[in-house]
Amino acid sequence: MKLDAKIPEGPLAEKWSKHKFNLKLVNPANKRKYTVIVVGTGLAGSSAAASLAELGYNVKAFCYQDSPRRAHSIAAQGGINAAKNYRNDGDSVYRLFYDTIKGGDYRAREANVYRLAEVSVNIIDQCVAQGVPFAREYGGLLDNRSFGGAQVSRTFYARGQTGQQLLLGAYSALNRQIHEGKVEMFSRHEMLDVVVVDGQAKGVVVRDMVTGEIETHAGHAVLLCTGGYGNVFYLSTNAMGCNVTAAWRAHKRGAFFGNPCFTQIHPTCIPVTGDHQSKLTLMSESLRNDGRVWVPKTKEIAAQIREGKIKASDIKEEDRDYFLERKYPSFGNLVPRDVASRNAKEMVDEGKGVGSSGVAVYLDFADAIKRLGEDAVRAKYGNLFDMYYQITDENPYKEPMRIYPAVHYTMGGLWVDYNLQTTVPGLYALGEANFSDHGANRLGASALMQGLADGYFVIPYTLGDYLATIGPKAVDASHPAFAETKKAVEERIQKLLSLKGNKTVDEYHRELGKIMWEYCGMARSEEGLKKAKKMIQDLKADFWKNAIVLGKNEEFNQSLEKAGRVADFIELGELMIDDALDRTESCGGHFRIESQTEEGEAKRDDEKYAYVAAWEYKGENQAEALHKEELKFENVKLTQRSYK
Amino acid sequence: MLSHIQTVNSKLTTANCIHMSGNMNLTLKVWRQPNNDTKGSFVNYPAQNISPDMSFLEMLDVVNEDLVKKGEDPIHFDHDCREGICGMCSLHINGRPHGPKQAITTCQLHMRSFKDDQTITIEPWRATAFPVIKDLAVDRSAFDRIQRAGGFISVNTGGVPDANAIAIPKPVADEAFNSATCIGCGACVAACKNASAMLFVSAKVSQMALLPQGQPERYKRVQAMVAQMDEEGFGSCTNTGACEAECPKEIKITNIARMNRDFFTAKFFKQEEA
Numbered sequence: 001m002k003l004d005a006k007i008p009e010g011p012l013a014e015k016w017s018k019h020k021f022n023l024k025l026v027n028p029a030n031k032r033k034y035t036v037i038v039v040g041t042g043l044a045g046s047s048a049a050a051s052l053a054e055l056g057y058n059v060k061a062f063c064y065q066d067s068p069r070r071a072h073s074i075a076a077q078g079g080i081n082a083a084k085n086y087r088n089d090g091d092s093v094y095r096l097f098y099d100t101i102k103g104g105d106y107r108a109r110e111a112n113v114y115r116l117a118e119v120s121v122n123i124i125d126q127c128v129a130q131g132v133p134f135a136r137e138y139g140g141l142l143d144n145r146s147f148g149g150a151q152v153s154r155t156f157y158a159r160g161q162t163g164q165q166l167l168l169g170a171y172s173a174l175n176r177q178i179h180e181g182k183v184e185m186f187s188r189h190e191m192l193d194v195v196v197v198d199g200q201a202k203g204v205v206v207r208d209m210v211t212g213e214i215e216t217h218a219g220h221a222v223l224l225c226t227g228g229y230g231n232v233f234y235l236s237t238n239a240m241g242c243n244v245t246a247a248w249r250a251h252k253r254g255a256f257f258g259n260p261c262f263t264q265i266h267p268t269c270i271p272v273t274g275d276h277q278s279k280l281t282l283m284s285e286s287l288r289n290d291g292r293v294w295v296p297k298t299k300e301i302a303a304q305i306r307e308g309k310i311k312a313s314d315i316k317e318e319d320r321d322y323f324l325e326r327k328y329p330s331f332g333n334l335v336p337r338d339v340a341s342r343n344a345k346e347m348v349d350e351g352k353g354v355g356s357s358g359v360a361v362y363l364d365f366a367d368a369i370k371r372l373g374e375d376a377v378r379a380k381y382g383n384l385f386d387m388y389y390q391i392t393d394e395n396p397y398k399e400p401m402r403i404y405p406a407v408h409y410t411m412g413g414l415w416v417d418y419n420l421q422t423t424v425p426g427l428y429a430l431g432e433a434n435f436s437d438h439g440a441n442r443l444g445a446s447a448l449m450q451g452l453a454d455g456y457f458v459i460p461y462t463l464g465d466y467l468a469t470i471g472p473k474a475v476d477a478s479h480p481a482f483a484e485t486k487k488a489v490e491e492r493i494q495k496l497l498s499l500k501g502n503k504t505v506d507e508y509h510r511e512l513g514k515i516m517w518e519y520c521g522m523a524r525s526e527e528g529l530k531k532a533k534k535m536i537q538d539l540k541a542d543f544w545k546n547a548i549v550l551g552k553n554e555e556f557n558q559s560l561e562k563a564g565r566v567a568d569f570i571e572l573g574e575l576m577i578d579d580a581l582d583r584t585e586s587c588g589g590h591f592r593i594e595s596q597t598e599e600g601e602a603k604r605d606d607e608k609y610a611y612v613a614a615w616e617y618k619g620e621n622q623a624e625a626l627h628k629e630e631l632k633f634e635n636v637k638l639t640q641r642s643y644k
Numbered sequence: 645m646l647s648h649i650q651t652v653n654s655k656l657t658t659a660n661c662i663h664m665s666g667n668m669n670l671t672l673k674v675w676r677q678p679n680n681d682t683k684g685s686f687v688n689y690p691a692q693n694i695s696p697d698m699s700f701l702e703m704l705d706v707v708n709e710d711l712v713k714k715g716e717d718p719i720h721f722d723h724d725c726r727e728g729i730c731g732m733c734s735l736h737i738n739g740r741p742h743g744p745k746q747a748i749t750t751c752q753l754h755m756r757s758f759k760d761d762q763t764i765t766i767e768p769w770r771a772t773a774f775p776v777i778k779d780l781a782v783d784r785s786a787f788d789r790i791q792r793a794g795g796f797i798s799v800n801t802g803g804v805p806d807a808n809a810i811a812i813p814k815p816v817a818d819e820a821f822n823s824a825t826c827i828g829c830g831a832c833v834a835a836c837k838n839a840s841a842m843l844f845v846s847a848k849v850s851q852m853a854l855l856p857q858g859q860p861e862r863y864k865r866v867q868a869m870v871a872q873m874d875e876e877g878f879g880s881c882t883n884t885g886a887c888e889a890e891c892p893k894e895i896k897i898t899n900i901a902r903m904n905r906d907f908f909t910a911k912f913f914k915q916e917e918a
Contacts, residue, residue, distance in 0.1 A: 050801070051800075051801040054800045054801055065724060065730070065732060066732060066781075066783070066784060066785070067785070068788075069791075069828055070724055070725075072724070072725060072730070074725065074729050074730050075725045075727055075730065084807070086808060122802070124807045125806055126799075126801060126802075128807040128810060128857070129797065129799045129804035129805070129857060130796075130797055130857070131820075131855050131857045131858055133817055133818075133820045133821040133824050133851065133855070134807075134817075135817075136813075136817040136818075137814065139811065140811030140812050140813050140817075141811055142807055142808055158824075159821065163729075164827075165821075165824060168824065172791070172795055172796035172797070173796060173799075173801070175788070175791045175792040175795060175796050176798060178792045179792045179793065179796075185788075187785065187788070210777055239724040239730060240723060240724055241724050273697040273698075274697060274698075276695060276697075276703075276705070276706055278705055279727075281726075281727050282727075387727075390748060390752050390754070391699075391752070391754070393697075393754070393756055456801045456802075457801070457802075502713075504713060505712075506709055548712055548713070548715070550712060550715065550717055550718070551717055555678070555778070556679070556720060556777055556778040558718065558720055559712065559717075559718060
């Protein structure tokens, strides 16, 4: 199969406008004859479901949480980028495009990223109209802040809860359509498979998580807005329920998986305290504006810290190594996320880590407090300091924070063309669930932008083209594919429930996480990846023999839910390793130790690797086939990123 | 929320004492109920070797993993983001929604807030409008239905004015934000002796009534949302203020006053707008 990204012809700035004109339309009277299935109700899902229903389509929306408002977009802190140029500081659609494509280490499509920048301005207008309470200045107009990887202030925010406010805006638009009867909402429903009829997606199989009933739902198209797969690492900043099952099932039904190894490891998270740890909490990137990152200069001093003999504040200035400022004098503590993360790991690997575990570095606000005063620091970061205190019981106004990188976002995801359609016609992927806009590294405040761009301003246009092509004839839910897919889901559930071994599903998940973090985390090598591949294959075999899954299907059964998700994560883990093995260059969040400069910086290889790796599932225990979508850069010049 | 960090020094000493004394052994008295059709009861479980650094839900994870190893059904409870923002976690802990500390959710509560040998009673939210699904998980879909009745501003995607075309005084925007931070967890209902949902409903009503964008539907909205609230079987408000005291996001009871004002205004003076 030849991958066709369907990028429109013409100059970059005109592609989307021209494409919108060329897309077929569905006339208003016919729209009500179509049903669209939307899975997931985060920013991408809620905005898509609401916008499509407003156009007149019938929508069925599904989420695993008890309410669509709880999707993990809610937890995004920092902000949302938009090329409004309200600051008069030189921003433009082109500059946002340029920053994003460079930030992604030149592994994203120019046309997609440009469109993202173009519609970013509409997103802010839309959210304000919905009543999203963005931060404002005394004149009553919107405020902005700056974020990593940009030299302009283009980030709109609502204190440290921007994701919450944007999601509640989209949720209110969704609620309005539910009220109008245009969206039928199914909460506490988990999608377990896609129904493919004659090569086209025509429905889904879902499990009612309260009764256990396995239901099939038919529709003219299926939109997966199911988020990222960071929980493959067990510990991540994702919510506990975030999972890859919907995307993975779609992958097994023919949707290619794009760049699965591209994972964003966020530098400023609260470190792990012990084996009981269930998730990691992010501290906003904005802290690096005023916090200074350091470790003790010698291993000996670090050892004294770890043993609790001395405190951070006991260490003299000359015994501290502000390693980011030392190595990157021009960017200092504000280097991009991937660079900051790798350097923290390096310090810990050298034995200079702090905290009782030794797996942390300091983020110190003493200078900022001296310069600005404690009250000013509190006004800026109070809620974050407070959160840190709740979790660690340490007062960051007195002692530096301890931070360490953690898995945060997955740039990889289902491969989609310019229309957001996967390789299965009628099956779309939006938001973090697709691979499309962030390349190998996502810039701060870009995830919210992409989720809402896809849902509010891209899919309402591109989906119409497909629907007009297939026509409004009702989907035949009696087609045998529905019953067959349902049966396959039921059989898999029974197989899981038959597992009565001696190891808990959490134990497998933790083991998987350790393998992925160690060998497919911040630094990867051929040797390590090969070893990890074998370990995961063994883990998978063991899981299907020795896991414990309790209860029955016909009840609220969290044991069963977890087992199904972890089984899929194990399979995804192996594909991530295959993808990391294939890409022997270092780029963005993907650092191959075989590919570095003499100074130990990431070395990209544009000649060999300027492509999207799209993986095709070939069957149980078969190697997946790699398809390459060559990335063409007609507008930006590829340069090695330097932050010295 | 900001106030307790300023008193952090005194807390640090106590916490350090607990920390140094090491891990704890606790007794959990947990509400178990297989489903809504079956009667529930309390069951005691030991929680052993619990680190003070664990969150409350991580402590339950440990207990559950032991149960699973023994082949017993784990304690079911709702949770998701585990960073205090999704509103999915609940739990009545020793008689208080989200436990003994103020301005945090259960997932942010850490075991250092408890003492060795303590018995901790864990119950689901108790309210007619929140039927138990299983064990500690309840059905809060009534909240969604109230929001659907009118908790929105009727604008379609596209065709809206430029964001800076609407100037909103900063204090007004800030106050709207304060109301908008509600996470919809239901602690207000659980804390109220009448199981009233007034704080939850009024937070949304206030957010939109404060903003210029919310004016066209202001009086229609408040009536629709209150009508749905009544239909769901929530109790009446008798101004005890328990909701405000227990709200993890410190939503103020002044929202209720605002909602009442708009509700009466709608009934008596603004019928043409409602």
